[in-house]
Amino acid sequence: MELPVVALMAAAFLAISSGIEAASRPGGELYIRPSPRKTLWLPWRPRHSSYPQQVHISLAGENHIRISWITHDDSSPSVVDYGTAPGEYTSSSSIGETTSYFYLLYDSGKIHHVVIGPLEPDTVYYYRCGGQGREFHLKTPPAKFPITFAVAGDLGQTGWTATTLDHIGQCEYDIHLLPGDLAYADYMQHLWDSFGELVEPYASSRPWMVTEGNHEKESILLFKAGFQAYNARWRMPYEQSGSPSNLFYSFEVAGVHIIMLGSYTDYDVYSDQHAWLKADLAKVDRAKTPWLLVLLHAPWYNSNYAHQGEGDRMMAAMEPLLYAAGVDLVLAGHVHAYERSERVYNAGLNSCGAVHITIGDGGNREGLAQRFHQPKPEWSVFREASFGHGELKIVNETHAHWSWHRNDDDEAVKSDEVWINSLVSSACFAKRMPELRNILMTP
Numbered sequence: 001m002e003l004p005v006v007a008l009m010a011a012a013f014l015a016i017s018s019g020i021e022a023a024s025r026p027g028g029e030l031y032i033r034p035s036p037r038k039t040l041w042l043p044w045r046p047r048h049s050s051y052p053q054q055v056h057i058s059l060a061g062e063n064h065i066r067i068s069w070i071t072h073d074d075s076s077p078s079v080v081d082y083g084t085a086p087g088e089y090t091s092s093s094s095i096g097e098t099t100s101y102f103y104l105l106y107d108s109g110k111i112h113h114v115v116i117g118p119l120e121p122d123t124v125y126y127y128r129c130g131g132q133g134r135e136f137h138l139k140t141p142p143a144k145f146p147i148t149f150a151v152a153g154d155l156g157q158t159g160w161t162a163t164t165l166d167h168i169g170q171c172e173y174d175i176h177l178l179p180g181d182l183a184y185a186d187y188m189q190h191l192w193d194s195f196g197e198l199v200e201p202y203a204s205s206r207p208w209m210v211t212e213g214n215h216e217k218e219s220i221l222l223f224k225a226g227f228q229a230y231n232a233r234w235r236m237p238y239e240q241s242g243s244p245s246n247l248f249y250s251f252e253v254a255g256v257h258i259i260m261l262g263s264y265t266d267y268d269v270y271s272d273q274h275a276w277l278k279a280d281l282a283k284v285d286r287a288k289t290p291w292l293l294v295l296l297h298a299p300w301y302n303s304n305y306a307h308q309g310e311g312d313r314m315m316a317a318m319e320p321l322l323y324a325a326g327v328d329l330v331l332a333g334h335v336h337a338y339e340r341s342e343r344v345y346n347a348g349l350n351s352c353g354a355v356h357i358t359i360g361d362g363g364n365r366e367g368l369a370q371r372f373h374q375p376k377p378e379w380s381v382f383r384e385a386s387f388g389h390g391e392l393k394i395v396n397e398t399h400a401h402w403s404w405h406r407n408d409d410d411e412a413v414k415s416d417e418v419w420i421n422s423l424v425s426s427a428c429f430a431k432r433m434p435e436l437r438n439i440l441m442t443p
Ligand SMILES: *[C@@H]1O[C@H](CO)[C@@H](O)[C@H](O)[C@H]1NC(C)=O
Pocket: 395, 396, 397, 398, 399
């Protein structure tokens, strides 16, 4: 009778003393967090096939979508047939490119990237890749508000990843934003393929816009440069935003300008990325895109023990630019827990700074980052180590609703939510313009 109580108290004491935050429930019970799950085993499929595999889509400039897939047959054509009714393909495109790569003994097969369009906004298209195989369908994003983004980083491919994806699949959203760490292949190239298969039902029907994490790097000293598999497979629309690299770029959709930064490529004030960021921020027209979002992998505001301080140098180099430009929201991954900040700048509260959200809790095999620094810093509003995903609904030019959904025993439970007002609609923005010009226009 007494034993469970003592055990529970001991567990609570341990949790508190080691910096683990116990999730308290409305009923007051202690929440026993689920443990990490094993990497999913996906059956090996015969190769030497021209059958399209691992289909995923991404935005590729205004009203255009890139369709990416892999075949193991070099003669398979890079063509996409599409139309707005099932089985009726009124258009066809072979605009694009193919690539492939070798990684030690591994041969990627033929990676096709075909751009289709112009497409109507907010419309369902049916499509087929390479003139054969299954029919897929996608929905294009809306041309104006409201627009909804699903957000989950550090996905991996475990049972919890499958749960997160299932929950995302049940919500209505237009685009998936992924702040880095996709497959957790970590040099095992076939794991990129199994990840591609795992996400295909979701990534073939809504654009997945991704940036790279440390698990995408896979470099081998003096032998392999980094990001070979990532760049070949997850090609993003960097040219359209004037970026020289697939590792950082921006895009616009329905009144939102989204900047995808690279935490694992040079970001100091003399780097290509820094110069590109300055130029990109200078081009943003807040009358056209009142919302300004940034994604990156290693968080700048993080009160977890995990990866503490890893984003500091990038933050020192780039946060002044983001602040001057009036970035509304920064979404990060890397730390396998959820955390949301107040508006912050320069490591403290600032009502004209960005809200920072760490959402690296997609469900990868490394498990959760359970230990938070105590006491909670004043800028941290909500933090919890659980798997889950986020939803950002931008309602209009002044209001956005953010919610975080925890994978609670395989159910999606809304656990944190907040209304965010755009900086454009605040007094900050009018005040900031001269400062912005000074910072952005100085060589
Ligand atoms: C924007 O959306 C919010 C929340 O739904 C609403 O209260 C507000 O009136 C809307 N503003 C405009 C200009 O429509």
